[in-house]
Amino acid sequence: MGSVSARPERAIEELVEGQEYANQLQILFRNPSSSQGTAHLSSALIDKILRSFDQALAVLSSVESAEVSLSHTASNEDSSINSSSRPPATKGKRGCYKRKRSADAWTVVSATMEDGHAWRKYGQKEILSSKHPRSYFRCTRKYDQGCGAIKQVQRMEDGSQMYRTTYIGTHTCTNHAFNAPPLIITNSESWETGTVDNGDSEILIKHHDQRSDPTPKSVAIRQETKEETSTDVTELDCMMWKDLMGDGFEYCSEPGEMVCNVYPACAEMSCPNFELEFGIKPMKFENDFEFDDSDECEL
DNA sequence: CAGATTTGACCAGA
DNA sequence: TCTGGTCAAATCTG
Ligand SMILES: [Zn+2]
Numbered sequence A: 001m002g003s004v005s006a007r008p009e010r011a012i013e014e015l016v017e018g019q020e021y022a023n024q025l026q027i028l029f030r031n032p033s034s035s036q037g038t039a040h041l042s043s044a045l046i047d048k049i050l051r052s053f054d055q056a057l058a059v060l061s062s063v064e065s066a067e068v069s070l071s072h073t074a075s076n077e078d079s080s081i082n083s084s085s086r087p088p089a090t091k092g093k094r095g096c097y098k099r100k101r102s103a104d105a106w107t108v109v110s111a112t113m114e115d116g117h118a119w120r121k122y123g124q125k126e127i128l129s130s131k132h133p134r135s136y137f138r139c140t141r142k143y144d145q146g147c148g149a150i151k152q153v154q155r156m157e158d159g160s161q162m163y164r165t166t167y168i169g170t171h172t173c174t175n176h177a178f179n180a181p182p183l184i185i186t187n188s189e190s191w192e193t194g195t196v197d198n199g200d201s202e203i204l205i206k207h208h209d210q211r212s213d214p215t216p217k218s219v220a221i222r223q224e225t226k227e228e229t230s231t232d233v234t235e236l237d238c239m240m241w242k243d244l245m246g247d248g249f250e251y252c253s254e255p256g257e258m259v260c261n262v263y264p265a266c267a268e269m270s271c272p273n274f275e276l277e278f279g280i281k282p283m284k285f286e287n288d289f290e291f292d293d294s295d296e297c298e299l
Numbered sequence B: 001c002a003g004a005t006t007t008g009a010c011c012a013g014a
Numbered sequence C: 001t002c003t004g005g006t007c008a009a010a011t012c013t014g
Helices: A008-030 A038-064
Strands: A105-110 A119-125 A134-139 A150-155 A163-168 A201-207 A219-225 A249-252 A261-263 A275-278
Touching: A008 A038
Parallel strands: none
Antiparallel strands: A105 A163, A105 A249, A119 A134, A134 A150, A150 A163, A201 A219, A201 A275, A249 A261
């Protein structure tokens, strides 16, 4: 009891990740459009693929034999181990650390941290470059539905209490689990409600770049039943959590590069490809969209 | 009591 | 080695 049971799903995650890298490598090889750095990227991808296999095998072998524990690697381990409280005797086994893969990452600068998804904080670090700590969140449905979306939030350093949120990965979870939730489409003007019978239909919203140009809505909504690629395309539903903040929305398409565009009212997230896929969920707001600052949110 | 934070330790990559 | 990302035990909260 209490011992960290080896998780075979971890191995599956690793294998899926390796498959993803292999797909990227395949794309890389089949598209000669990549101008430079292809060889280096390929090498990196191969390295990652091999690492994924290695991790998966390690996890699986750990499953097979409860604990082989080769930990002692020729280093004197007896240096007053009981320095601090060590509750469980077998505390060593700390699972493989899986680092984030920086695919599908985009950054949003907003006045609030809420984006309609349920996140679970799993870490916080002080960043040297900045004076505010950075918080790490993970989708609540990571273990329920295997959603691998994470985000990291950090307060912006320039005065205003804006939060820079970097989303990494897309949600594969469905908010209303099973049972075909009715999709409600909303217009930018007023929230129209259109119900789609098919539960497997997804709404794909494309918007051309709308910089400070006050183009009302140049969004083309098209729905298509997902019946195509079922291999690597993760069905995602970024959610349309209608922002109550009308004061503008800034976003940047790449983490690290800030091209702040101010959105009028209707856009909240943006994938780097100008293609957004929204699975809109029914969400309505009461009169007072006033978030209670239950915590000590000073200033 | 179950789920969410907190927080220090652990670990991977540059 | 330093820095940042993740884990997980302890703690908190409803
Ligand atoms: Zn999710």
